[in-house]
Amino acid sequence: DAGVTQSPTHLIKTRGQQVTLRCSPKSGHDTVSWYQQALGQGPQFIFQYYEEEERQRGNFPDRFSGHQFPNYSSELNVNALLLGDSALYLCASSLAGEGRAFFGQGTRLTVV
Amino acid sequence: EDQVTQSPEALRLQEGESSSLNCSYTVSGLRGLFWYRQDPGKGPEFLFTLYSAGEEKEKERLKATLTKKESFLHITAPKPEDSATYLCAVRGYGQNFVFGPGTRLSVLP
Numbered sequence: 059d060a061g062v063t064q065s066p067t068h069l070i071k072t073r074g075q076q077v078t079l080r081c082s083p084k085s086g087h088d089t090v091s092w093y094q095q096a097l098g099q100g101p102q103f104i105f106q107y108y109e110e111e112e113r114q115r116g117n118f119p120d121r122f123s124g125h126q127f128p129n130y131s132s133e134l135n136v137n138a139l140l141l142g143d144s145a146l147y148l149c150a151s152s153l154a155g156e157g158r159a160f161f162g163q164g165t166r167l168t169v170v
Numbered sequence: 171e172d173q174v175t176q177s178p179e180a181l182r183l184q185e186g187e188s189s190s191l192n193c194s195y196t197v198s199g200l201r202g203l204f205w206y207r208q209d210p211g212k213g214p215e216f217l218f219t220l221y222s223a224g225e226e227k228e229k230e231r232l233k234a235t236l237t238k239k240e241s242f243l244h245i246t247a248p249k250p251e252d253s254a255t256y257l258c259a260v261r262g263y264g265q266n267f268v269f270g271p272g273t274r275l276s277v278l279p
Contacts (some may be wrong), residue, residue, distance in 0.1 A: 062213070091266060100174075100250075100257055100269030101214070116267055146214050157202040157221075159260060161213035 060085065062151050062162035070168045071139050079134040079165045083151030089113075090132040090161065092124060093148040101148055107132055108154055139169045172184045172262050174196045174270035183248055191243040191273045193258030202265065203241050205234050206257040214257055217243075248277045 063082045070076050083090050089108045093101035102115035107126035121137045130151075136143055146166050149160040177192045185268055195203065202221055206214035218227040220236040227234045232254065233244040255274050259267040 064213075091270075094265075098271075100259075100271045102265070103266040103268070106266055114264060116266065146211075156203060158216050158219050159267065161206075163181060163213045164211075166211070 062149055062160050063133060063148050064147075064162035064165050065085065066165060066166075068166045070170060073139055073141060073169055075139050076135065077167060079130045079136075079147050079149075081134070081149030081151075083130050083149075083163060084160050085134070087151035087153050087160070088130050089152045089154050090126055090130065091136045091150045091152070092132070093150065095146040095148055097141045097145075104134070108149070119151050121123070130141070136167075144169065145167045172260060172264065172268040174258055174268055176256075176270035176273050178273060179246055179271070180274040180276070181253055183196070183245075184277065185249060185277055186245070186247045188246045188248070190245070191256055191258075191275070193243070193270055194239060195246050195258070195260045195270075196239075196258045197262040197268070199263045200260060201263070201265075202261045203236055204259045204261065205232075205241070205243055205260065208255045208257055208272070210255075217256075247273070248275075250277045250279050253277045268278040 091106040092104040095101040105115040126132045146164040149162045152159040205217040210213045218234040255272040256270045259269040
């Protein structure tokens with residue numbers, strides 16, 4: 059059983075560009091959440107998707123947007139990249155109504 | 171606003187030297203306190219979920235406990251392979267996780 063998979067694993071972008079990160083949830087899971095983790099800090103919640111809709115959003119600007127597909131996979135889009143967007147982006151999947159979430163290995167985004 | 175703090179920020183232990191990590195939290199309507207382990211450059215790996223004060227969970231050399239304001243992760247006779255960052259998170263009415271900054275544990279042989 060494949061766990062949560064994310065792609066790509068590493069990415070380098072130039073300031074002002076746009077980026078799309080992808081996530082496939084653990085088999086059987088229907089809820090996907092995205093987190094941003096800066097170096098040396100804990101993950102910060104970006105947003106959560108359930109039934110193809112954004113269910114909850116953290117304190118992130120509108121430059122961060124997402125999508126969930128009918129097969130429960132998800133994308134995170136970031137527009138107008140800033141140097142401060144450099145971080146490890148984590149996807150977590152869970153089953154609605156259950157507590158624990160499983161994380162992918164993350165995508166390391168570097169903005170230069 | 172839900173908040174999580176962890177202490178110490180970093181901890182160095184000799185192999186076999188037991189210790190505890192602390193997680194203090196404030197949350198509106200606790201729907202779970204979670205411990206994760208994270209190795210460098212990787213995603214967090216689930217360890218435990220605790221739901222109510224007095225609850226305890228164990229896994230190998232790790233034991234997690236919960237009170238109304240704190241959780242402790244006790245590490246008994248640690249080995250070098252236990253070296254990692256240990257993250258504590260709470261889930262309240264908001265459904266999302268609120269993470270602490272983590273404790274970086276180094277176990278020296």
